[in-house]
Amino acid sequence: MVENALQIIQNKVTLSKINRFFTDEEISQLVEKYGTPLYLVDEEALHDKVLELNRAYEKFHGHVKIAYSIKANFNPSILRTFVKDNITFDLTSLGELFFIRELNINPENIVYTSVTEELDEYKQVLSYGVTRIVVSSYFGLVNLAQAANVVGIIPKVMVRMNPEVGVKAEVRASYKNGKFGVPLNGGKVDSAYFIVKSIFNNPLLEFEGFHFHLGSQITDFVCYVNALDRLNSLLNKLKKEIPNFSLKTLDIGGGTPVFYNEPVPTPSEMSSVYIEKLNNLVSSHGKFTLMIESGRYLVAESSIMVSKIVNTKEYNDHKIVILDTGYHLLLDAALLKQEYPQEVISTKNNNNHLYFSDSNKQYTGKNIHLVGRLCDTLDVFPTSKLSDLSYANIGNYVLFYNVGAYSLVFNMPFHCQTKPPVLMKTCEGDIKLIRKGTSYKDLYEEEGGLIS
Ligand SMILES: Cc1ncc(COP(=O)(O)O)c(C=O)c1O
Numbered sequence: 358m359v360e361n362a363l364q365i366i367q368n369k370v371t372l373s374k375i376n377r378f379f380t381d382e383e384i385s386q387l388v389e390k391y392g393t394p395l396y397l398v399d400e401e402a403l404h405d406k407v408l409e410l411n412r413a414y415e416k417f418h419g420h421v422k423i424a425y426s427i428k429a430n431f432n433p434s435i436l437r438t439f440v441k442d443n444i445t446f447d448l449t450s451l452g453e454l455f456f457i458r459e460l461n462i463n464p465e466n467i468v469y470t471s472v473t474e475e476l477d478e479y480k481q482v483l484s485y486g487v488t489r490i491v492v493s494s495y496f497g498l499v500n501l502a503q504a505a506n507v508v509g510i511i512p513k514v515m516v517r518m519n520p521e522v523g524v525k526a527e528v529r530a531s532y533k534n535g536k537f538g539v540p541l542n543g544g545k546v547d548s549a550y551f552i553v554k555s556i557f558n559n560p561l562l563e564f565e566g567f568h569f570h571l572g573s574q575i576t577d578f579v580c581y582v583n584a585l586d587r588l589n590s591l592l593n594k595l596k597k598e599i600p601n602f603s604l605k606t607l608d609i610g611g612g613t614p615v616f617y618n619e620p621v622p623t624p625s626e627m628s629s630v631y632i633e634k635l636n637n638l639v640s641s642h643g644k645f646t647l648m649i650e651s652g653r654y655l656v657a658e659s660s661i662m663v664s665k666i667v668n669t670k671e672y673n674d675h676k677i678v679i680l681d682t683g684y685h686l687l688l689d690a691a692l693l694k695q696e697y698p699q700e701v702i703s704t705k706n707n708n709n710h711l712y713f714s715d716s717n718k719q720y721t722g723k724n725i726h727l728v729g730r731l732c733d734t735l736d737v738f739p740t741s742k743l744s745d746l747s748y749a750n751i752g753n754y755v756l757f758y759n760v761g762a763y764s765l766v767f768n769m770p771f772h773c774q775t776k777p778p779v780l781m782k783t784c785e786g787d788i789k790l791i792r793k794g795t796s797y798k799d800l801y802e803e804e805g806g807l808i809s
Contacts, residue, residue, distance in 0.1 A: 361602035372700060372743050374616070374760045376402050376658045378782055381702045386665060387780060388704075388754065393665040394682040396765060396779040398791065400438050402659040404784070407442045410651060412614065413624035416632050418639045420646045424468055426611055427453050428763040429652025430660075436460055440657070447650045448487075451478055458485060468608065469495070471519060472536070479504035483512060491568045492607070493517040493538050497554065498562075499556060505561045513565035514556050514719055515608060516547040518591070520584035526572035526612065527693055529586070537570065541591050549591060557599050564602075566645060570610025573653055576621060578630035581609065582716075585634040592642050606646045607638070609654070613654035615759055618658065618696035618741040624654065653762040660761030662767035662777075664688065665755050666701070666728075675724045676717070678749045683729030683736045685774045687760060688767035696741040698758040699727065701748040719745050725749060731772050770800055 358366060361642045383658075388395060389396070391809040407423055414421040424445035427436065431453060445466045448454055457467065464486035471478060474497030482490065483504050492498045498514070505512050517538035520531050530537050539547045546552075567588060584740045588607075595602050633646050635647060664682035664795070671677075684691035685766070714788040717725065725746050729736035738757075741747065749755070768776050777790035 365529070372698065372745055374620075374642060375698060375700075375743070377661075377758075379620075379661075381392070381608070384702065384756070385704050388663060388665075389468075391778050391780065391794070392789075393663055393754065395663045395778060396760070396792075397661045397663065398432075398435065398649065398761065398779060398781040399659050400783045402779055403435060403438045403656065404442060406470050406651075406655045406658065407439070407444060407587075410624050410649060410654065413628045414632070414647060414649060415626075417647050418634075418636045419644045422646055422648045423655075424648055424650045425609070425655050426650050426652035427456070428766065430656045430765055431456050432765060432779065432791055433460060434789070435656065435659075436462070445648065447652075450538060451481055454482060454485060454487075464488070468515070468650075469717045473476040474500055474619055476500040476503055481505055481506040483510045484554060486510075488513050489515065489565060489606075491515040491517045492552065495539075495544075495552060495555070498552055502559055502561045511561060511563050513605075514550050514660055515565045515568045515606060516552050516556075517568045517570075518588070520569050520571070520587045522571070522580050522583040523621075524575060524580045525577040526571045526580075527574035529572040529573045530610075531569065531580070538568070541587060549582040553595055554599070557602070562637055563608065564605075566604050566606035566608070568608040568610065568648075570612070570650065572612050574614045575612035575627075578613055578622075578627050580753050581631040584609075585631060585638065589634075589638060589641070590611035596642070603753065604642050604645045607635075607650035611650040611652055611654075613651050615653050615657040615762070616699065618743070635801040657759045658761065660759070662757040662760045664755050664757070664765070666755060667752050669749070670752055674719070674725065676749065678725060678727050678746070678755075679730065680727060680738075680755055681730055682757075683731040683772075683774070684733075684738075684773045685729075685769050686732060686777065687738070688769070689756060689763055689766055690738050694739050696744075697760055698741040699738070700745045700756045700758070701750075702754050702798075704749050704753055704755060717749055720746070720749075722746075727755065731774075733771075770804075773797065774802060775800055 410423050422445050424447040425439050426447040448469050467487045468489045469482050469487050470491035479501045519540050521533050541549045556562045664680045667681045668679040689695040709803035727738040775795040776796035781789045781791045
């Protein structure tokens with residue numbers, strides 16, 4: 358009993374760290390108007406994260422640029438918010454470029470890192486005026502040079518290296534024989550060394566610097582130290598062989614972690630592990646611009662998903678709590694077993710509490726199960742150590758916190774499910790509908806229902 362009480366106190370303390378930008382009452386009112394499931398976004402939190410990330414690199418002896426990896430959440434209103442912060446945008450596809458063009462974002466504020474690196478793709482990217490391009494293969498470089506020739510623009514080329522260092526992260530992007538980038542020396546033509554030399558031998562291209570991306574939700578930052586050590590050796594080698602070699606930009610990718618199940622280091626704590634290495638690179642190789650990419654950290658904590666408990670079942674000392682959402686709206690809960698912090702709130706008009714006055718006392722975290730509405734075994738939401746499900750009764754709402762990254766962008770119509778609306782609380786305190794919910798009719802049409 359004592360242990361249980363302590364656990365609850367701990368939960369409350371840690372949940373209070375969560376960005377909770379609407380009161381229970383306000384959420385009830387929004388749900389009355391828009392229904393559930395519903396996403397809520399806090400604009401102020403987006404600006405705050407940019408500030409925090411900038412602050413973390415204040416001690417770097419050079420210029421710092423923050424780049425938002427729009428793959429994490431490409432909602433146009435969120436992109437517009439970041440435009441106000443005058444940050445750079447990290448793009449990976451022509452679809453993302455389309456969004457950026459629609460928003461008239463200055464091509465100088467773009468870094469483009471393709472996986473496919475097709476000729477036509479590079480032509481379109483350069484034609485929009487984007488010059489900072491990250492290449493990840495030798496054939497990619499050949500295509501870029503050809504596109505540069507056609508479009509008549511000299512791109513500033515960054516080389517995506519795969520440092521092949523071990524990474525402790527939820528998603529790893531640096532590993533031996535990996536898909537991303539090229540190893541430092543590995544292949545005949547597909548090596549960072551060979552590609553840099555090729556750039557210096559080609560008047561259609563200008564060498565800008567290096568890029569690496571180690572992974573997402575990184576929790577041990579020694580991988581950055583190891584990657585920077587490997588880069589330093591390569592820089593020394595290149596300097597000896599290329600007389601006019603200089604590093605103008607170093608992009609160290611994403612990976613800044615977010616608070617889900619466990620507290621994680623702050624961006625400043627993270628950068629403190631390798632800032633000295635970065636400054637040593639400046640001392641040895643001259644001043645360069647440091648680019649920090651971030652998707653997850655910049656958007657995750659801005660958003661809450663609200664769902665409703667629509668049914669419950671109790672057997673064998675377990676309680677199954679059935680929600681009107683599912684992994685079709687929060688895919689990482691199934692893909693990565695992401696433990697989003699959840700909290701149940703009592704609804705104003707919910708009279709069901711009369712039947713459940715102290716109903717959940719016997720359930721601890723382990724025997725209360727939040728499950729989704731899909732007819733799929735995977736559709737069970739892992740709970741976080743912070744989750745507070747004490748009021749998990751029919752009619753109440755479950756808030757999923759920190760869902761702003763890699764969530765809306767994964768929404769899918771599995772089981773003929775529609776997309777929920779998204780509301781933004783603006784910095785002025787207004788509430789704006791930033792994505793309309795879709796209807797079954799929309800879905801039917803989209804799936805070809807009107808084609809006879
Ligand atoms: C090249 C690159 N940069 C940045 C990111 C963003 O990573 P995170 O969301 O962990 O900051 C990704 C994510 O996949 C990526 O592939």
